[in-house]
Amino acid sequence: MSTMNVIEAAEALKVHPKTVERLINEGIIPAAKVGRAWVMMTVHVxxxxxxxxxxxxxxxRGVPLPASAGGRRRGRRGTDSYPDR
Known part of the structure; x- marks a missing residue:
């Protein structure tokens, strides 16, 4: 399985590394702290x-999304959108 650090995830998402750290801290992107570095599964990013x-x-497009689509967050409502962890 492939992994990314904060810098690599920021490059893939075209955002600042601080934005990736915020997404991690809010539980939006699952990550683990290994030593001093955050590590994420590429598939999750x-x-x-x-x-x-x-x-x-x-x-x-003004199309409603099903309740299960988009905006997956973990921890907020006690659900885990990343069952393969």
Whole structure:
């Protein structure tokens, strides 16, 4: 399985590394602290990106999303959107 650090995830998402750290701290992207570095599964970072693309495209088109689609967050309501962890 492939992993990413904060810098690599920021490059993939085209955002600042602090934004990735915020997404980690809010529990939006699952990550583990290994030593001093955050490590994320590449599949989780790409799933977050895919969810954002689907959600934002639906919003632009005015199409309602099913309750299970887009905006996957963990920890807020006690659900885990990443069952393979």
């Amino acid at each position: 790409m799933k977050y990106l895919e969810d954002q693309i689907i959600k934002q495209t639906a919003e632009r």
